Amino acid sequence: xxxxxxxxxxxxxxxxxxxxxRMTAFGGYDMPVQYPQGVLAEHRWTREQAGLFDVxxxxxxxxxxxxxxxxxxxxHAAVSALIEPLISGDIAGLKPxxxxxxxxxxxxxxxxxxxxVGRPLQPDRQGMLYIVVNAGTKDxxxxxxxxxxxxxxxLTRADDRALVALQGPAAEAVLATLFPEAADLGFMTFRxxxxxGEGFVIxxxxxxxxxxxxxxxxxxxxxxxxxxxxxDARVRPVGLGARDSLRLEAGLPLYGHxxxxxxxxxxxxxxxxxxxxxxxxxxxRGAERLARELSEGPARLRVGLRVLSGxxxxxxxxxxxxxxxxxxxxxxxxxxxxxxxxxxMGFVPSAASAVGxxxxxxxxxxxxxxxxxALPFVPHRYxxxx
Numbered sequence: 001x002x003x004x005x006x007x008x009x010x011x012x013x014x015x016x017x018x019x020x021x022r023m024t025a026f027g028g029y030d031m032p033v034q035y036p037q038g039v040l041a042e043h044r045w046t047r048e049q050a051g052l053f054d055v056x057x058x059x060x061x062x063x064x065x066x067x068x069x070x071x072x073x074x075x076h077a078a079v080s081a082l083i084e085p086l087i088s089g090d091i092a093g094l095k096p097x098x099x100x101x102x103x104x105x106x107x108x109x110x111x112x113x114x115x116x117v118g119r120p121l122q123p124d125r126q127g128m129l130y131i132v133v134n135a136g137t138k139d140x141x142x143x144x145x146x147x148x149x150x151x152x153x154x155l156t157r158a159d160d161r162a163l164v165a166l167q168g169p170a171a172e173a174v175l176a177t178l179f180p181e182a183a184d185l186g187f188m189t190f191r192x193x194x195x196x197g198e199g200f201v202i203x204x205x206x207x208x209x210x211x212x213x214x215x216x217x218x219x220x221x222x223x224x225x226x227x228x229x230x231x232d233a234r235v236r237p238v239g240l241g242a243r244d245s246l247r248l249e250a251g252l253p254l255y256g257h258x259x260x261x262x263x264x265x266x267x268x269x270x271x272x273x274x275x276x277x278x279x280x281x282x283x284x285r286g287a288e289r290l291a292r293e294l295s296e297g298p299a300r301l302r303v304g305l306r307v308l309s310g311x312x313x314x315x316x317x318x319x320x321x322x323x324x325x326x327x328x329x330x331x332x333x334x335x336x337x338x339x340x341x342x343x344x345m346g347f348v349p350s351a352a353s354a355v356g357x358x359x360x361x362x363x364x365x366x367x368x369x370x371x372x373x374a375l376p377f378v379p380h381r382y383x384x385x386x
């Protein structure tokens with residue numbers, strides 16, 4: 001950012017300052033990178049108890065048909081048809097209350113962003129979609145979606161509210177003190193809850209690999225709810241530093257690092273996000289490329305790496321084969337607090353992507369041994385329900 005550019009502040013910004021957070025610029029916002037206990041302690045606490053993250057810089061929104069018929073299935077099909085041409089997922093097939101991870105595609109099958117799209121549970125909210133996009137790309141994402149829906153649906157931004165993530169094995173018990181029925185949600189489901197006459201949107205989802213929730217909070221109650229959650233002995237506030245190390249251990253890509261407009265979801269290891277129905281119909285942006293990569297295999301793949309000795313391999317570090325020839329670059333990397341050794345993700349040719357393949361990472365001019373390992377590095381602990 002330029003010296004003159006003003007950073008936006010989330011509604012929870014005063015709470016971070018009061019807690020002594022170290023702030024940093026991220027996605028155009030002044031965000032907490034860590035609190036006084038430090039990144040390592042925050043990371044471990046989230047794995048053991050419950051970490052609370054301010055993710056209000058993200059892009060929550062609602063896409064609503066302008067003319068709803070009252071026929072739930074017809075209205076859902078109509079609003080789905082507006083967004084599906086932009087993305088890789090089967091939105092028409094969502095059940096009420098279901099949330100889906102998908103990818104916003106460019107014309108060549110590259111990733112403009114990754115996002116969540118959900119179908120509300122309530123019968124009177126059919127013909128609406130809940131959409132959450134990434135912070136750094138949200139203005140462009142919203143513009144694309146609004147243009148596609150022009151005249152037929154209205155996109156309402158909700159990024160003036162608070163969005164928090166409560167993550168970790170104690171998350172369900174903690175949130176039940178405020179919203180007991182949130183315990184009934186399974187992974188990748190969501191619903192509206194009311195508190196003090198205002199609507200909250202709570203999904204069982206997150207970016208840590210742990211069980212947990214993301215909670216869209218009305219602005220007027222944001223600081224109160226943050227304080228109620230952090231007052232629980234099982235909860236500690238967690239900054240962007242630990243959020244990054246947690247998602248790296250979970251093998252989750254970060255847009256702008258592990259994915260961009262040159263990378264297809266197949267190359268990024270996200271083939272599951274390209275719906276089978278959409279593949280069969282061939283109505284995807286970049287359909288020819290995606291079909292070719294699915295049938296023949298992509299030229300490169302995102303892989304997990306264990307650095308066997310030496311310093312952590314961070315973003316930009318070259319990846320070499322056993323002979324020393326450079327074949328790729330690290331896109332995310334650092335020490336793993338849970339495992340006790342350095343880990344990384346990056347792109348390599350498909351021929352070098354098999355688990356167990358010996359590779360090297362060139363850190364500050366020095367070749368260090370590494371090997372391809374399966375993702376995620378740390379098993380996910382999502383809670384799924386029938």
